[in-house]
Amino acid sequence: MSNAKLRIGYIPLVDAAALIVAVDMGFAFAEHLDVELVREVSWSNVRDKLNIGMFDAAHLLSPVAIASSLGMGHVRVPIIAPFNLGLNGNAITVSPRLFSSLDGLADGDSADPIVSACALARLVADRKARGVEPLTFGMTFPFSNHNYQLRFWMAAGGVDPDEDVRLVVLPPPYMVESLASGHVDGFCVGAPWNSVAVDSGVGRILHFGCEIMVRASEKVLAVREHWAAENNETLGRLVRALTGASAFIDAPNNHLAAATAVARRLGVEAELVTRSLAGNLKISPDGTTRIDDRYILIGRDDASRPDPVQAAWLYAQMARWGQAPLSEELAATARAAFRPDLYDAALGVAPSVGVCEPRDGVGGFIGPAFDPADISGHVASWRIKRPGRPRLSVVR
Amino acid sequence: MIKMQACFAIRCMAQLRGAAGGLRRLAETRKGPDTPNTDAPSLGAHRDSMLKIAIVDESPIRAAILEDGLREAGFTQVERIAETHNLLARVYALDPDVILIDLESPSRDMLEQMFQMSRAVKRPVAMFVDQSDSASIRAAVDAGVSAYIVDGLKKERIISILDLCISRFNAFARLQGELDRAKDALEERKVIDRAKGVLMKAKKLSEEEAYALMRKTAMNENKKIVDIAQLLLTAAELFK
Numbered sequence: 122m123s124n125a126k127l128r129i130g131y132i133p134l135v136d137a138a139a140l141i142v143a144v145d146m147g148f149a150f151a152e153h154l155d156v157e158l159v160r161e162v163s164w165s166n167v168r169d170k171l172n173i174g175m176f177d178a179a180h181l182l183s184p185v186a187i188a189s190s191l192g193m194g195h196v197r198v199p200i201i202a203p204f205n206l207g208l209n210g211n212a213i214t215v216s217p218r219l220f221s222s223l224d225g226l227a228d229g230d231s232a233d234p235i236v237s238a239c240a241l242a243r244l245v246a247d248r249k250a251r252g253v254e255p256l257t258f259g260m261t262f263p264f265s266n267h268n269y270q271l272r273f274w275m276a277a278g279g280v281d282p283d284e285d286v287r288l289v290v291l292p293p294p295y296m297v298e299s300l301a302s303g304h305v306d307g308f309c310v311g312a313p314w315n316s317v318a319v320d321s322g323v324g325r326i327l328h329f330g331c332e333i334m335v336r337a338s339e340k341v342l343a344v345r346e347h348w349a350a351e352n353n354e355t356l357g358r359l360v361r362a363l364t365g366a367s368a369f370i371d372a373p374n375n376h377l378a379a380a381t382a383v384a385r386r387l388g389v390e391a392e393l394v395t396r397s398l399a400g401n402l403k404i405s406p407d408g409t410t411r412i413d414d415r416y417i418l419i420g421r422d423d424a425s426r427p428d429p430v431q432a433a434w435l436y437a438q439m440a441r442w443g444q445a446p447l448s449e450e451l452a453a454t455a456r457a458a459f460r461p462d463l464y465d466a467a468l469g470v471a472p473s474v475g476v477c478e479p480r481d482g483v484g485g486f487i488g489p490a491f492d493p494a495d496i497s498g499h500v501a502s503w504r505i506k507r508p509g510r511p512r513l514s515v516v517r
Numbered sequence: 518m519i520k521m522q523a524c525f526a527i528r529c530m531a532q533l534r535g536a537a538g539g540l541r542r543l544a545e546t547r548k549g550p551d552t553p554n555t556d557a558p559s560l561g562a563h564r565d566s567m568l569k570i571a572i573v574d575e576s577p578i579r580a581a582i583l584e585d586g587l588r589e590a591g592f593t594q595v596e597r598i599a600e601t602h603n604l605l606a607r608v609y610a611l612d613p614d615v616i617l618i619d620l621e622s623p624s625r626d627m628l629e630q631m632f633q634m635s636r637a638v639k640r641p642v643a644m645f646v647d648q649s650d651s652a653s654i655r656a657a658v659d660a661g662v663s664a665y666i667v668d669g670l671k672k673e674r675i676i677s678i679l680d681l682c683i684s685r686f687n688a689f690a691r692l693q694g695e696l697d698r699a700k701d702a703l704e705e706r707k708v709i710d711r712a713k714g715v716l717m718k719a720k721k722l723s724e725e726e727a728y729a730l731m732r733k734t735a736m737n738e739n740k741k742i743v744d745i746a747q748l749l750l751t752a753a754e755l756f757k
Contacts, residue, residue, distance in 0.1 A: 162622065162623045162625075163623050163624075163626045164629075165625045165626055165628075165629050166620060166625065261626065262626055262629065263629055263630055289627075289630065290627045290629065292623030292624065292627070294623060295601070295623065304602065
């Protein structure tokens, strides 16, 4: 069998681990794939190079794959996700100063997101009354869980993310510096950047992403729908290679080896990556740690199989915050971007019945159970929303 | 060699200039899908010279080359933004029609937020001169240029700006390549000189003899003389 040559774009983040391990530890080669991993500096670049065919596949923010298929914020290019590279992995990190303010205003344990969100609402009201500048939070991209998780969290406490605070896009490598300089008061970003902020003493992890949402599709393997149709067999090999790599990464005995490979590509210490994979994170410069085995899910708990419920959830966030209009047609297109059928076909397995925990497949820390068939009902259930009026933020 | 790429964000706002002070006001003033397109072709040349262009580039040399090119082509309103901090605030203050940004800059994602915030930019079509025109797209990308355009800005106008920037970026890439090669040559020269010194001292050779010995060895080993020099320096380090 001749080796298929593939160019795959990625952003140096821990959730690119399945791709990195597949390529650097032989899983791709075993499937007769000759993969060139191309490190990128921005999600816009990854998306555009995938769209025009400079990449065969890419490590992509799950909401960007959906936005591309919907033609939101960009030209419409049908992008599909036959493999889920990771669930969760984000965290909300705040400056030590904001943390102590929140902790002081907390009516309970600030590790509980509803308590911290209500404390934030009190702080925001207080600052407004005193005429102090609104707080600024960084996130990585308009179409990202970082954006949606920050919004979901603060809105739960009564904070309007468009009116009461500023949300600004910051490339992950700029996050820590921006927190240190006071350009932002907090941010939501993926691993390893929260740990970098804690280690350098400028940030405190307030919440893991999985405390906001138990299951959130974070990054997918994204391919053009046309490419997938024309390269079905190659895609199958890639899915198998990624499945093998994910299983390898998930075994605790392999964390060190996997972390070493990932850290080499990321240019960070392997220990930072090991922490993330183990879900055992130092959350405060004083050394306090928090453990959650759902912090990042790669390969475990059916994490690799694309779940259309996740796609529907992400579309619901786009609708809630005015990035996309509400329609049954768009909802169906969003769901169809996640392709468990291709995943099942590649692995030769019967369709799985799905995960039972959490029951609605998402597990938001507040609000009614998510029903992917009733997105308008979901959006209507929130008091704070911005449907039909795309607007993101005010900038400094 | 540094890989150079640019991303062009082109916003069709020329027709609204004067009526609006910035994106935020535009967002309020231009809500419907039926905004009249006053982009008359007969006014094209005049309008192009009036297009306000912002260059976001951390490389001052490349930014200067690009600016010169744009000015030569008759674009009179060209501004450079070197800082990435408060990028959006700077862009808003300038309120440009066209934004050029180095594709290798992570700040590109920050600009994406802009397209979310304003309804004036209804559909930024990144890298697509025209959805059907894949040849133009490839040409631009091969040169490292990508483009954002918005529904309504005439394709011909985009192409002329794009062509100019492609040639300027290629020119800069060549320049950078020559510079890199010159630097490499200088480095090689230093390595060879140091290796020569080691040989002269160790084997009591003259400079010419030391060089001749290295050259002969390189030929015998089918290697470059700089590689032999490097090996020699490494070995000398070990024997210290």
